[in-house]
Amino acid sequence: MxxxxxxxxxxxxxxxxxxxxxxxxxxxxxxxxxxxxxxxxxxxxxxxxxxxxxxxxxxxxxxxxxxxxxxxxxxxxxxxxxxxxxxxxxxxxxxxxxxxxxFGEYPVAARDLAAGETLQRDDLRLARGDLGRLPRQAVREIEAALGQQLTRSLREGSHLLEAMLRTEPLVERRQRVVVEARGQGFRVSREGEALEAGGRGERVRVRLTNREIIEAEVIGDARLAVIF
Incomplete structure (x- = not known):
């Protein structure tokens, strides 16, 4: 028309x-x-x-x-x-x-999914329905769930909630990590131990070799940064 x-x-x-x-x-x-x-x-x-x-x-x-x-x-x-x-x-x-x-489209599980799985595009499909009947925390876009880990199992056809997803950890608790201190004109690296797990962009506590505890941002696999 x-x-x-x-x-x-x-x-x-x-x-x-x-x-x-x-x-x-x-x-x-x-x-x-x-x-x-x-x-x-x-x-x-x-x-x-x-x-x-x-x-x-x-x-x-x-x-x-x-x-x-x-x-x-x-x-x-x-x-x-x-x-x-x-x-x-x-x-x-x-x-x-x-x-x-x-009425519109929203992502649901394309198959039975287990807790801990990292979501890929083939794991999800679009369903159509009344968006007003979805829970307030329902995920509305497939892209928002891709690369995220499920915190609980999900049956085929079930919708996703934000609370069911977490960023895939790049740093594990008690893992040996490298912390980069960055500033204008300098960059210094030190080793430490992560005191908690975290995904990209999250801030976690780290114990340095001198026993000092700092908070740093996860920037990669076992790598964190402190920006000055």
Whole structure:
């Protein structure tokens, strides 16, 4: 379907989706809220369903409605509160409740996976569903899980949670490591013992040969750095 045809159909689709009680003076208000939520939700998924609930009480018609998200919150699937400024200079403000359903793709296990496995692309596949029904910590992009280790086993078709993933350790506890001290115009290396495990970019404690304990960033296999 061409973009022009979509633009021609969209206002009619929004109007048909309005509650029966809003087909009169409230139609511009509801149509504005529908259009606002539709525009704001495009980055959340590739298919959006919006249901705006009529207010509990009776109010005068909203002139020149200007919808906004209260508190500058980020839009998320589920129950949504939308503020609307009405009238001259938006002096009147109303609040409507809406239900936002967003459908899109998210990664799931392509086979049964064991705890400790490092995830590769073939271990995952994309599933499609209502993103609002996923747990808050669900992983939404395959790339975010690649190279990560599972902290627990996962059955085929199950979605991933951020808490199930950890960066693959490049430094193990009690491992002999090299710590580089870096600064402008100098670099010094010292040996030490890692007191905890860590992946790339994580900071771990290290005991140097003089028994001094410092914190350094993991930069490679058994290699850490302290930047001055």
């Amino acid at each position: 061409s973009l022009l045809l979509r633009l021609l159909i969209l206002p009619l689709a929004l109007l048909l989706a309005l509650p029966a009680a809003a087909k009169g003076d409230d139609a511009p208000l509801f149509e504005a809220v529908h259009a606002f939520l539709y525009e704001q939700s495009q980055a959340l998924g590739d298919e959006v369903m919006i249901e705006v609930h009529p207010p509990a009480g009776q109010f005068p018609a909203c002139q020149a409605p200007e919808p906004f998200l209260p508190g500058q919150r980020e839009l998320a699937p589920g129950r949504v509160s939308v503020g609307v400024r009405c009238g001259e200079e938006g002096r009147q403000v109303r609040y409507l409740q809406a239900e936002l359903s967003v």
